[in-house]
Amino acid sequence: MSKDIILKAENISKQYRLGQVGTGTLSHDFNRWWYKIRGKEDPYLKIGETNDRSTKGESDYVWALQDISFEVKRGEVLGIIGKNGAGKSTLLKILSKVTAPTTGSIKSRGRIASLLEVGTGFNPELTGRENVYLNGAILGMTKKEITSKLEEIIDFSGCQRYIDTPVKRYSSGMTVRLAFAVAAFLEPEILVIDEVLAVGDAEFQKKAIGKMQDISKGEGRTVLFVSHNMAAVKSLCTRGIVLENGKLKFDGNIDESINLYLNSDKNNFDSNFLDEYIRDQNDEYFNLKNIKVRQKNVSDCVFYTNETISIHFDYTIVKEVLGLRIGFDLIDLNTETIIFRSFHDDLECEIQLIGKGQYCITATIPANLLTSGSFGIKPAIGIHNKRWIIFDDNLIIKISVMNIGGLNSAFADSRPGVISPELLWCNIEN
Known part of the structure; x- marks a missing residue:
């Protein structure tokens, strides 16, 4: 991987089984094991349908993602856009190592901090201050490093009055404010954000976008950003990829990506x-x-x-x-x-x-x-x-x-x- 490339996705695919049983049946698991010990390919990779949520399919298996490949350079802000169900959140979960791909591989350099939903990684029973230390430890930072950033995090979040209150008593907007501040100020090399800023008010969204611009341009760190707010995507991102039914439809200039997305309906x-x-x-x-x-x-x-x-x-x-x-x-x-x-x-x-x-x-x-x-x-x-x-x-x-x-x-x-x-x-x- 080139020195300028901080994240590389190669032929990422993710398959899910529809219905109440999500991971397959005992007979399917046995078949997979039997094929594996004989050195053969998983037989269920050959079946499955495109992930089009609006149509009724014939197969119990669906490809949430299919053969997604792209590279992200250090300091780049990549916008990932597409309709609901296109596979954006699934891709970010794989990049954040929340879930594993069915096929393909992810190569990255440095720490990855992710905001995939409101309060990701927060323990509701712990206070805001304790959650800051917990998330910092998960990112591999020492207590001294976290303490040096603590006042900046609290000030940016605007939750000073509630910082010693358990997070379960926070509103969704307050939780996002603190979670974003933690992810942004604890200096991960790659920051992954999935639509959570929509929960915040207009003033916080403006602050958050400004901070992400500082992270990428001033500090040379990488941001992966998913949003349905095309104004935010255009102002923040330098490059975009468009997903459609789990497949990569376009990878290139952010203006072209937005125009393609808006004209796809x-x-x-x-x-x-x-x-x-x-x-x-x-x-x-x-x-x-x-x-x-x-x-x-x-x-x-x-x-x-x-x-x-x-x-x-x-x-x-x-x-x-x-x-x-x-x-x-x-x-x-x-x-x-x-x-x-x-x-x-x-x-x-x-x-x-x-x-x-x-x-x-x-x-x-x-x-x-x-x-x-x-x-x-x-x-x-x-x-x-x-x-x-x-x-x-x-x-x-x-x-x-x-x-x-x-x-x-x-x-x-x-x-x-x-x-x-x-x-x-x-x-x-x-």
């Missing part, structure tokens, strides 16, 4: 999903037939930064309505923030009476406005000053915007923010 791209959803609404005034983005199938909505993006609304007015407002929110899916909301009647002075019939309107996002990234278009349709007809967080069309490349691509890729408007510049002569 085909249900939210399917215009038929919109048709079914709206028909169920059965509104007395309005029926949305379809929303299309530049007359494409929405699953292919990839644009370049120098292209205009046209959004078409096809709808039916069932009964004449006064002040129908049709618009949308444009959302940055990486940070889950709304960039802007626009309505077709924003510039109209009078509220119009709209009669029955078939209608189509188009909104156009100008070229060279958005930087590269993943964006969502959320319909916002209502009756003026009365009520929303359609406004649902699950009803989002996703689009991707890519940099056009060329001579200025290095500058374009490095620009912060989500919009890049063309402003009017002029020279002023002295």
Whole structure:
């Protein structure tokens, strides 16, 4: 293993048996033993299905992970992302040596500290202070080393008043605060974090992300980070891997990893999903037939930064309505923030009476406005000053915007923010 590589996973696979018996039956164990003493491969490695939690399978065996291989360099912050059930937590448990892989091997240099769930490694009967010493001893530190860090740990956690109270009386947020402080300040070479920061409040999440950045950049230690908060992943991680149904789908740049993950949900791209959803609404005034983005199938909505993006609304007015407002929110899916909301009647002075019939309107996002990234278009349709007809967080069309490349691509890729408007510049002569 190269000196720069601190962690290496080679062909990691993990198989589980479904049902009430998790490790197999006596006959299966005997078969495994019989094959092993004859120097043959475990016969149950040849069976098992892909870990897709949404489908019913035929086999009692499932591969939670299959042939996962990657390397992590010293000082790197690796984001591990994927849907629920993709195998992220299983992978981290194997890397932390909480459980063993069915096949494959893990090679690492230095201590590994892990936060896999709230209060990992804490004894609920011991006080917060005693648990700090216990966790430090587990990491191989001396009492003197732990004592030298104790005040920093307590101060960072914000649990000063409760530090001599048994942990079983802590809230989940307090437990995470102390557990993270212990893991971060006791200086492991590799810090493994699985979604636990979501339990903490906004102030603590900001502190924790700042501390992880200090750990990686200032102290040269390695962080493996799992979260469904793409804003946190993007701000913290330098590289990402995407897991899907227990398999490694992508390994590379963090922005590309996030875009691939956000664009992997085909249900939210399917215009038929919109048709079914709206028909169920059965509104007395309005029926949305379809929303299309530049007359494409929405699953292919990839644009370049120098292209205009046209959004078409096809709808039916069932009964004449006064002040129908049709618009949308444009959302940055990486940070889950709304960039802007626009309505077709924003510039109209009078509220119009709209009669029955078939209608189509188009909104156009100008070229060279958005930087590269993943964006969502959320319909916002209502009756003026009365009520929303359609406004649902699950009803989002996703689009991707890519940099056009060329001579200025290095500058374009490095620009912060989500919009890049063309402003009017002029020279002023002295």
